[in-house]
Amino acid sequence: MPGQTPLCAERGKPRILLVDDDQNLLDSFRRLLKDDFDLFTAESGQDALGVLAACGPFTVIISDLKMPGMDGIELLSRVSRSSPDTVRILLTGHADMQAAIDAANLGYVYRFLTKPCPPEILRLSVEAACRHAELVRDQRELFALKRCKVLLEGIVRGFSALVEARDVYLAGHQQRVTALALAMGREMGLTGADLDTLRIAGLLHDIGKVYVPADFLNRPGILRAEELSVIQMHPEVGYDILKHLDQDWPVAVIIRQHHERMDGSGYPQALLGRFIVQGARILAVADVVDAMCSHRPYRPSLGITAALAEIEKNAGRLYDERAAEVCLELFREKGYKLGDPDPEI
Numbered sequence: 001m002p003g004q005t006p007l008c009a010e011r012g013k014p015r016i017l018l019v020d021d022d023q024n025l026l027d028s029f030r031r032l033l034k035d036d037f038d039l040f041t042a043e044s045g046q047d048a049l050g051v052l053a054a055c056g057p058f059t060v061i062i063s064d065l066k067m068p069g070m071d072g073i074e075l076l077s078r079v080s081r082s083s084p085d086t087v088r089i090l091l092t093g094h095a096d097m098q099a100a101i102d103a104a105n106l107g108y109v110y111r112f113l114t115k116p117c118p119p120e121i122l123r124l125s126v127e128a129a130c131r132h133a134e135l136v137r138d139q140r141e142l143f144a145l146k147r148c149k150v151l152l153e154g155i156v157r158g159f160s161a162l163v164e165a166r167d168v169y170l171a172g173h174q175q176r177v178t179a180l181a182l183a184m185g186r187e188m189g190l191t192g193a194d195l196d197t198l199r200i201a202g203l204l205h206d207i208g209k210v211y212v213p214a215d216f217l218n219r220p221g222i223l224r225a226e227e228l229s230v231i232q233m234h235p236e237v238g239y240d241i242l243k244h245l246d247q248d249w250p251v252a253v254i255i256r257q258h259h260e261r262m263d264g265s266g267y268p269q270a271l272l273g274r275f276i277v278q279g280a281r282i283l284a285v286a287d288v289v290d291a292m293c294s295h296r297p298y299r300p301s302l303g304i305t306a307a308l309a310e311i312e313k314n315a316g317r318l319y320d321e322r323a324a325e326v327c328l329e330l331f332r333e334k335g336y337k338l339g340d341p342d343p344e345i
C-alpha cells in the first residue's frame with residue numbers, strides 16, 4: 001500500500017488506520033500524525049479490510065464516509081463487529097451530516113468529524129479516541145481481574161472445605177479462626193491487602209492436613225509421638241502447597257508460621273518472635289482459642305474461659321502481646337463470641 005508504515009515498526013505508539021480515497025488528504029494526515037502514532041493508510045473500504053486482517057488490531061480507525069464501493073458507514077459497522085475495541089471515527093462533509101448522526105446513534109462510530117477538518121481538531125480527536133481506547137481496555141482488565149478474584153475465592157473455599165471434610169473435629173474451625181483473626185487484625189489497624197491476606201491464610205491455614213492420614217486426625221485417644229510428628233508437618237506441607245503464589249502475597253508464609261511461638265518453642269522452624277510475621281502471630285492466637293473451645297478426639301471442649309486464660313497467661317511468652325491483648329478485649333469487653341459471622345468471609 002502506498003505510504004504504508006512498516007508493520008509494527010513503532011511498537012508502543014497507538015496504531016491508527018486512515019481510510020480515504022483522496023490521496024492528498026491521506027498525505028496531509030500522515031504528515032500531521034506520523035511522529036506520534038503508528039500510522040497505516042488505505043484508499044478504500046475493501047483496502048481497509050485487507051489492512052485490518054493483515055495488520056490489525058488498531059487503536060483507532062478514521063474513515064471517510066463517501067468512497068467508491070464500500071462507504072465509511074458500512075466499513076465502520078463491519079469494524080464494530082470484527083474489532084469492537086477499535087475506536088471508530090467517521091469523516092464526513094456537511095451534506096452527509098444526517099448519515100453521520102445515524103451512524104453515531106447506531107453505535108458504529110465514537111465521533112464524527114466534518115471536512116475540511118482543521119489539523120488541530122483531527123489531532124485532538126485522535127488523542128481523545130486513544131484515551132477512550134485505553135479506558136475501555138482498563139475496564140476490560142478490571143472485569144477480568146474481578147472474575148479471577150471470584151475464581152480464587154471459589155478455589156479457597158473449595159480447599160478449605162476439602163481439608164475440613166477429612167477431619168470431623170475441624171468442621172468450621174478455619175472459618176471461625178478467620179473471623180476472629182480478622183476482628184483482631186482490624187483492632188490492630190490492619191486494612192486492605194493485609195486483611196485480605198490474613199483472610200485467605202486463615203481459611204487455608206490447615207490445608208497441609210490433607211497429607212495427614214484421616215485415621216490420625218479422627219482417632220480417639222492420645223496420639224503416638226510419630227503420629228504427632230506427622231500432624232506437626234502440616235504447616236510446612238501447607239507452605240509447600242501454596243508457596244508458588246505471588247511472592248508479595250505472604251499467605252504461604254503465614255500458614256507455615258501459624259504454630260510458631262514467640263519464645264521459639266513452636267514448630268516447624270522453632271522461630272523466635274521477631275522472625276514471625278504479624279499475620280501468623282494473629283492467626284496463632286485465634287487458632288489456639290478456637291482449638292481449645294472445640295472438641296477433640298482425645299478431650300471435650302475446654303471452653304472459652306480456659307482458652308482466654310491460656311492466652312492471658314502466655315501473652316508475650318508464647319503469643320504476641322498485642323494480638324493477645326486485642327483478643328482478650330474482644331471477648332471480655334466488646335462482646336465478641338466465637339463463631340460470630342464476619343462480613344468479609
Ligand SMILES: [Fe+2]
Pocket residue numbers: 205206234258259287
Ligand atoms: Fe494448624
